[in-house]
Amino acid sequence: MKINKEGYRIIAVSGLVCLVIWLFFYWMLMNRSSCTLIVAATIFLICFWMFIVAFFREPRRVRIHDADLVFSPCDGRVVVTEVVTEEEHLKQEMLQISIFMSVTNVHMNWVPVGGVVEYFKYHPGRFLVAWHPKSSTENERTTTVVRMADGRPVLFRQIAGLVARRIVSYMKVGSPVEQNSVAGFIKFGSRVDVLVPKDSTVLVEIGDAVVGSQTPIARLHKTIAE
Secondary structure: OOEOHHHHHHHHHHHHHHHHHHHHHHHHHHHHOOHHHHHHHHHHHHHHHHHHHHHOEOOOOOOOOOOOEEEOOOOEEEEEEEEEEEOOOOOEEEEEEEEEEOOOOOOEEEOOOOEEEEEEEEEOOEOOOOOOOOHHHHEOEEEEEEEOOOOOEEEEEEEOOOOOOOEEEOOOOOOEEOOOOEEEEEOOOEEEEEEEEOOOEEOOOOOOEEOOOOOEEEEOOOOOOO
């Protein structure tokens, strides 16, 4: 299993903490004939550490390219499909598809479409639960707009939640990005919003499970670049 680079430090620190806790329990219990408690503590700490390791797993996935499709930027479950007014950059009505990631999901993020990064901004903010309606505008988040070759814009937001308090983005304004290339990482559960042109066709429904970089979530209508 490959581990994402964002997890190296956390895995090392959590492993050290688990070792210190185990040594403390061993020292406290070794003279009390408490073998059962020592074994139980060992199993618990190993399982806890393995959970941390698994959280930062980096799956191998086929990179799919289709300029008419928008792919899910993350693993998770669809929680919103609605038309909203995008006020930050595009200043127009867009179709929003939001995906919630639980702590058991892979937490890598992928670029839903190919093109050039037209806009990127990090926003400090609150840490409301990720499914809260105001989390898209009030939580800590990043906003990225990718302008496709034919001029169509697609916006996506990485949103921190109640537990997730560390967002990593690799997006840089002016840089070309390939569809389904790695966009970043959100640590310990949150949500990603994808905003596509209003006339797009939604391919998922609320409650659907999606796989990052593999599940198409919307179909774009063909347009002629100006």
